[in-house]
Amino acid sequence: MIKNYFKIAWRSLANNKVYSSINIMGLSIGLAAAMLIVLYSKDEVSYDRFHANGNNIYRVVNQWLNPDGSVKSKDGNTGHIQGPKFKESIPEVKAFVRVKSDNRNIRHQNEISNIELLAVDTNFLSVFTFLLISGDPKTALLQPKSIILSEEMAEKYFNDTDILGKTIEFIEDDKVVPYKITGVTENCPQNSSLKFNFLIPQDVDKSEYANSENWFNFFQNTFLVLEPNTNQQSTEAKIQRVFEADAKDAMLNMKEKYDVKETVKFLLQPLADIHLSTDYIASNGLKDASNPTFSYILGGIAIFILIIACINFVNLTVARSIKRAKEIGVRKVVGSNRKQLILQFLGESYILSFAAFIIAILLVVVVLPTFNQLANKSLSLTYLFDLKLIIFYVLLFLLTGLLAGLYPALVLSGYDPVKTLYGRFNFTGKNYLQKSLVVLQFGLASFLIIVTMVIYTHFNYLTNSDLGYDDKDLIKVEKWRMTGNEANLFREELRKNPNIIEVAPKNGGTWGTLAKINGETSISFAYETVNTVYLDLLKIPLVVGRNFSPQFPSDSTKSVLVNETFVKQAGWKEPLGEVVNFFYNNNEKYQVIGVVKDYHFASLSQKIEPQLFTMKPDNEYGQVFIKIKPGSEAASLKHIEQTFKRLFPLSSYAYSFKEKENLASYESESKWKDIILFGAILTIFISCIGLFGLATLSAEKRTKEIGIRKVMGASVGSIVKLLSADFLKLVSLSFLVSFPLAYFSAQKWLENYPYRENFNWWIFGFTAFTTVVVALLTVSWQSIRAALMNPVKSLKTE
Known part of the structure; x- marks a missing residue:
C-alpha cells in the first residue's frame, strides 16, 4: 500500500x-x-566547551557600583592580586590562572616583526585543555624565558614541529633576548575564546601582593578553578568578603586620593558564558x-x-x-x-x-x-x-x-x-487562507527590504559623515615608547622628502584619566599627548583660544587644550584660563589655552567623550601621523620605511592609511548589511517563485474565460490587467502589515548608535515600488502568455 x-x-x-x-x-x-x-x-x-574541566572554570569579573547601589560599569579584567588572594582564603578555589595579552617584537632571519602573545601562569596547560604535540604541559612554562609555540608558528618559523630546545629572539629594551622553546601545541580550536600562537610565563614580583592598592588595577583576565559542585553565589559572597577585608584601607585611600565615590563588587562568570556576553566583553587575550x-x-x-x-x-x-x-x-x-x-x-x-x-x-x-x-x-x-x-x-x-x-x-x-x-x-471562492498567506509572504519580503535599506543608508552615513578632521592621504606608523627626542628626529628625517607634507606624533592606544576642575569636581577624559603641529596636520579647528606654539615654551609644562564636550561637562562659560588639577600627581595644575572643536577620534558608533591635549615632556608617543602629497603613495611609503628601519633597527615596522582604518571600524555593519541584503534577495526571490506558480495556475483555470473575452473583443492589455490585478492587491495589502513592524524594528536598531540620520521615509516608497514592480513582472509574464493564446484553442480546453 x-x-x-x-x-x-x-x-x-x-x-x-x-x-x-x-x-x-x-x-x-x-x-x-x-x-x-x-x-x-x-x-x-x-x-569553550571542549575544556575537560570547563564546568568548574570561572572568570573573575567586576562591577563598579554607585553610592545608591546602581551599576555604573562592568568589566571583565582584574590585576595580579585577585587570583592569589582568593586561592589563599577560599577553600572552594582549587587554582587560579591569569592571562594577559602582550605585543612583542620578534627577530627572525634579521627581520623584525610584531607578534601578539599570551603571558600566563605556569599551570595554564593544566587548567585549560590545549594539547601539546611536544613538551610536558606540567613543566613547559616553569622556567623563565621559556616559550610555547603553536603548530602553525612552528611550521612558519622552523618548517618543523620538532623544535624543543631551539630559541626565539625577542627585542626587549633595545636588546635581543633569546627564549627557549619548551613546547609546541596543536592549533587552538576555532571555537575557543583563548586563541594564541605564543605562550610565555608571567613574571610577577611577589611584592605586588602586599600592596593592597593593586586590587584596583585591571589589565588582565583571572580564571578560578572551583571544586566540583561548588555553589557559585556562595563563592561570590566569600570573594567579596575577602576583598573588602583585604582592601579596606586601600579603598579609603582611593576615595581620599582620587575622589572615588564608587565601590567595587567582584563576581564570577562561567567560562562557557564569555563568548556571548554583552556585559563582560571578551578582551585582553580573549578573542571572538x-x-x-x-x-x-x-x-x-x-x-x-x-x-x-x-x-x-x-x-x-x-x-x-x-x-x-x-x-x-x-x-x-x-x-x-x-x-x-x-x-x-x-x-x-x-x-x-x-x-x-x-x-x-x-x-x-x-x-x-x-x-x-x-x-x-x-x-x-x-x-x-x-x-x-x-x-x-x-x-x-x-x-x-x-x-x-x-x-x-x-x-x-x-x-x-x-x-x-x-x-x-x-x-474560485474567497480563498481567504491562500490570500492571507500571499499577504504574509510579501509582508515578510518587504519587511526585510526596508530593514536592508535602513542598514544601507546608515552604513553610508557612517562611512561618509564628516569626522571633524582630514583623514585623506594620512599614513599612521606605530612605534611604542617613542621619546620626544626620537619623535623629533623621525619627523626631521621624514620631512627631507618633498612628498612628505608634515609629521605629527601622538600617544599610542587610548589613554584615559581624571582630574579635578572648579576646585573639587572630578572629570574623566581621554588624555592625548601631541605636538604643536598635530591639530594643523589633521585640520582640526579651534573654537576659541590658541593652539600649542613653539613661541610659548611653557606650553609643554603649564598648558592644555580641551574639546567642546570637556567644556560642556565641566560647565564652563569662559573656558580660557580655567585650571585642570591632576591632584593625584603632586597637584599638577595646567591652564586651558584653547578649546578644540569636537571631532570623532573614535568611530561614529561611539559617543564623543571629553578630551584633553597635552605636550607633557615625560609622556611617551606611540604612533606617528604622516601627511603625504596625493599620488605619492609608493615613493612616500618607501622613504618612510627606509627612514624608520634606519632610526629604529630593533623595532617592527607597520603602516596603515587612516582613511582605510576608519572604514574598517565599520566592518561589522558592512557584513550585516550584506547578510540582510542576501536574506532580502532570497526572500523576494522565493516569494516571486510562489507568485509565478500561482499566476500560472490562475491562468490555466481561466483559460476558457480568456478565450471568450478575446472572442468578445477584449485586448491583450485588458486581459493582462485582469489577471494581474488580484495579485497586486494582495501585494499592496502586505505593506499594511510590514511597514509599521519594519519601522519599529529599524528605529530600535538605530537607537544603538549615538550618531544617526532620522528615518528616511522615502524607503517606504522605494520598497513599495520595488516590490510591486517585481511582483508585476512575475505575474505579467504568465498573464501575457495566457492573453496571447489562440482563443480557438482556449475554447476547446476541457
Missing part, C-alpha cells in the same frame, strides 16, 4: 514538472538557509567576542525564508487542486477513504521535501565559503555531519514535509466526489 502511495505520488509530480520544480526550488533554498543558520548558532554556543543578537537576527531570517517556502507549497498545492478534483472524485468512488488520500498527499509532500533536502545540502556546500566570509566564521563542511545536527536535519525534514503538506492534504481529501465528477466543483 505504501509503495503504491509513493508510486502514484511520483507519477503525479513527474506529470507536473513546472509545479514540482517551483516547489522544490523554494523549499531547497529555505532549508539551505536554515541549515546555514543552525551551523552558525551551533558554533556560537559551542565556544560575539553577541547573541546576531544569532537571533540570522535565525529570524532563516525562519522567514523557510516559512515563505512552506507558504509557496501550500498555496501552489491548494491552487492546483482544481486540476486534481476529478482524480480525487474517482478515487473516492472506487473506495479510497479520506485517511488514504491524506497519506497519499503527504507522501507527495515528503517526496518533494526529500528532493529539496538533498538539493539544500548541495547548496550549503556551494555557498558555505561565501557565508563564512559574510559571517566572519571558519565553519567546516564536517560540521554538517555532527550527530546532533543530523538529528536536527531529520526532524527539520519531517517537520517541513508535515507543515507544507498537511493543510493541502486535508483540503484535497475533503472534496465531494459527486460535485467533482459532474464538473460542479468550484474552487
Whole structure:
C-alpha cells in the first residue's frame, strides 16, 4: 500500500514538472538557509566547551557600583592580586590562572616583526585543555624565558614541529633576548575564546601582593578553578568578603586620593558564558567576542525564508487542486477513504521535501565559503555531519514535509466526489487562507527590504559623515615608547622628502584619566599627548583660544587644550584660563589655552567623550601621523620605511592609511548589511517563485474565460490587467502589515548608535515600488502568455 502511495505520488509530480520544480526550488533554498543558520548558532554556543574541566572554570569579573547601589560599569579584567588572594582564603578555589595579552617584537632571519602573545601562569596547560604535540604541559612554562609555540608558528618559523630546545629572539629594551622553546601545541580550536600562537610565563614580583592598592588595577583576565559542585553565589559572597577585608584601607585611600565615590563588587562568570556576553566583553587575550543578537537576527531570517517556502507549497498545492478534483472524485468512488488520500498527499509532500533536502545540502556546500566570509566564521563542511545536527536535519525534514503538506492534504481529501465528477466543483471562492498567506509572504519580503535599506543608508552615513578632521592621504606608523627626542628626529628625517607634507606624533592606544576642575569636581577624559603641529596636520579647528606654539615654551609644562564636550561637562562659560588639577600627581595644575572643536577620534558608533591635549615632556608617543602629497603613495611609503628601519633597527615596522582604518571600524555593519541584503534577495526571490506558480495556475483555470473575452473583443492589455490585478492587491495589502513592524524594528536598531540620520521615509516608497514592480513582472509574464493564446484553442480546453 505504501509503495503504491509513493508510486502514484511520483507519477503525479513527474506529470507536473513546472509545479514540482517551483516547489522544490523554494523549499531547497529555505532549508539551505536554515541549515546555514543552525551551523552558525551551533558554533556560537559551542565556544569553550571542549575544556575537560570547563564546568568548574570561572572568570573573575567586576562591577563598579554607585553610592545608591546602581551599576555604573562592568568589566571583565582584574590585576595580579585577585587570583592569589582568593586561592589563599577560599577553600572552594582549587587554582587560579591569569592571562594577559602582550605585543612583542620578534627577530627572525634579521627581520623584525610584531607578534601578539599570551603571558600566563605556569599551570595554564593544566587548567585549560590545549594539547601539546611536544613538551610536558606540567613543566613547559616553569622556567623563565621559556616559550610555547603553536603548530602553525612552528611550521612558519622552523618548517618543523620538532623544535624543543631551539630559541626565539625577542627585542626587549633595545636588546635581543633569546627564549627557549619548551613546547609546541596543536592549533587552538576555532571555537575557543583563548586563541594564541605564543605562550610565555608571567613574571610577577611577589611584592605586588602586599600592596593592597593593586586590587584596583585591571589589565588582565583571572580564571578560578572551583571544586566540583561548588555553589557559585556562595563563592561570590566569600570573594567579596575577602576583598573588602583585604582592601579596606586601600579603598579609603582611593576615595581620599582620587575622589572615588564608587565601590567595587567582584563576581564570577562561567567560562562557557564569555563568548556571548554583552556585559563582560571578551578582551585582553580573549578573542571572538560575539553577541547573541546576531544569532537571533540570522535565525529570524532563516525562519522567514523557510516559512515563505512552506507558504509557496501550500498555496501552489491548494491552487492546483482544481486540476486534481476529478482524480480525487474517482478515487473516492472506487473506495479510497479520506485517511488514504491524506497519506497519499503527504507522501507527495515528503517526496518533494526529500528532493529539496538533498538539493539544500548541495547548496550549503556551494555557498558555505561565501557565508563564512559574510559571517566572519571558519565553519567546516564536517560540521554538517555532527550527530546532533543530523538529528536536527531529520526532524527539520519531517517537520517541513508535515507543515507544507498537511493543510493541502486535508483540503484535497475533503472534496465531494459527486460535485467533482459532474464538473460542479468550484474552487474560485474567497480563498481567504491562500490570500492571507500571499499577504504574509510579501509582508515578510518587504519587511526585510526596508530593514536592508535602513542598514544601507546608515552604513553610508557612517562611512561618509564628516569626522571633524582630514583623514585623506594620512599614513599612521606605530612605534611604542617613542621619546620626544626620537619623535623629533623621525619627523626631521621624514620631512627631507618633498612628498612628505608634515609629521605629527601622538600617544599610542587610548589613554584615559581624571582630574579635578572648579576646585573639587572630578572629570574623566581621554588624555592625548601631541605636538604643536598635530591639530594643523589633521585640520582640526579651534573654537576659541590658541593652539600649542613653539613661541610659548611653557606650553609643554603649564598648558592644555580641551574639546567642546570637556567644556560642556565641566560647565564652563569662559573656558580660557580655567585650571585642570591632576591632584593625584603632586597637584599638577595646567591652564586651558584653547578649546578644540569636537571631532570623532573614535568611530561614529561611539559617543564623543571629553578630551584633553597635552605636550607633557615625560609622556611617551606611540604612533606617528604622516601627511603625504596625493599620488605619492609608493615613493612616500618607501622613504618612510627606509627612514624608520634606519632610526629604529630593533623595532617592527607597520603602516596603515587612516582613511582605510576608519572604514574598517565599520566592518561589522558592512557584513550585516550584506547578510540582510542576501536574506532580502532570497526572500523576494522565493516569494516571486510562489507568485509565478500561482499566476500560472490562475491562468490555466481561466483559460476558457480568456478565450471568450478575446472572442468578445477584449485586448491583450485588458486581459493582462485582469489577471494581474488580484495579485497586486494582495501585494499592496502586505505593506499594511510590514511597514509599521519594519519601522519599529529599524528605529530600535538605530537607537544603538549615538550618531544617526532620522528615518528616511522615502524607503517606504522605494520598497513599495520595488516590490510591486517585481511582483508585476512575475505575474505579467504568465498573464501575457495566457492573453496571447489562440482563443480557438482556449475554447476547446476541457
